[in-house]
Amino acid sequence: MLEFFNPTASSYSGDVDSLVWLVTILVGIGFFAAEAMLFWLIFRFRRRDGVAARYVTGKEKHLKAWINVPHAIVLVFDVIIVAAAIRVWVIIKQTLPPADRTIHIMSQQWAWTFADPGPDGVLDTADDIRTTDELHMEVGKTYHFTLESRDVVHSFFVPAFRLKQDAMPGRVYTGWVKPTRVGSYDIACTQICGIGHGVMGAKLVVEDHAEHVAWMQEHSSQTAVATSDAATAAGAPTDSATTAPATVPATTK
Ligand SMILES: [Cu+2]
Structure with missing residues (x-):
């Protein structure tokens, strides 16, 4: 059902959705059980002629179960949720499966600049493809990103x-993602x-192999030409993606 609201397009998006479902179901059980008990108690101890109200402190031994049993249930739910959350956290944030490609993402007020390694698969070379506010990835490939x-x-x-990662100035984050569905999505x-x-x-844009190769060929040649032009004009070697995204020569926006 989450899929209905928001498409899933990575290898771990289903794990995140399962976690959301788990929390929703366990909290839902707790919510409906508590509400049912509340209304039953309102009905059971309603005002009746000839029955005097009693003051109950909750300290009586036979009443302590009303405190201890719900606490125990909530504790078990918590342990289940935390264990499931740690599992998903480890998959997404604490493991780094071998990469097919590595891309670089630079954030700044107020744009995203992406560097794709281009046909040679190596970043910081002449055929890198730099784009602004548009990222192209190939479906089924494992990407590392910095x-x-x-x-x-x-x-x-x-x-x-189902990926979110803060970017702090002065720090380089490394993460991974494997797109699993072709399509156009939001960043x-x-x-x-x-x-x-x-x-x-x-x-x-997540595209299949043929589309991605075509995109790379089209844009890496543009980048190479623009980069060599800029280098010739400036009389200096070109900067790397990580240090000078402001010199982005090609935009596919
Ligand atoms: Cu921002």
Whole structure:
């Protein structure tokens, strides 16, 4: 059903959804049990002629079960939720499966700049493809990403991947994702980062192998030409993706 509201497009998006369902079901059981008990007690101890109200402290031994049993149930639910959450946390944030490709993501007020390694599969080479506010990925490939911020705290959020990672200036984050469904998805910034925060969105295009190769060939040649032009004009070697995304020569927006 979560799929209905938000498509799932990564290898671990189903794990995140399962966790949301688990929390919803366990909290739902607790909610309905507590409400049912509340209404039953209201009915059971309603005012009746000839029955005097009693003051109950809860300290009586036979009444302590009303405190201890719900506590024990909530504790068991908590343990289940925490164990399931740790499992998903480890999958997404604490493991790094071998990468097919590595991309670089730079956030800044108020745009995303992406560097794809291009046909040679190696970042910081002449055929890198730099794009602004548009990221292309190949379905079924495992990607590592390095994420940075040039100015303030941003947060890289891809709802369809169920992936969110803050970007703090001065730190380089490494994460991974494996797109599993072809399509066009949203990328958003989810840390309020200034007046342009609301428009700091980008487009994610997950495409099959043939489409991705075509995209790479088209854009890596543009990048290579633009980069060599810029280098010739400046009389200097080109900067790397990680240190100078401001010199982004090609935009596919
Ligand atoms: Cu931002």
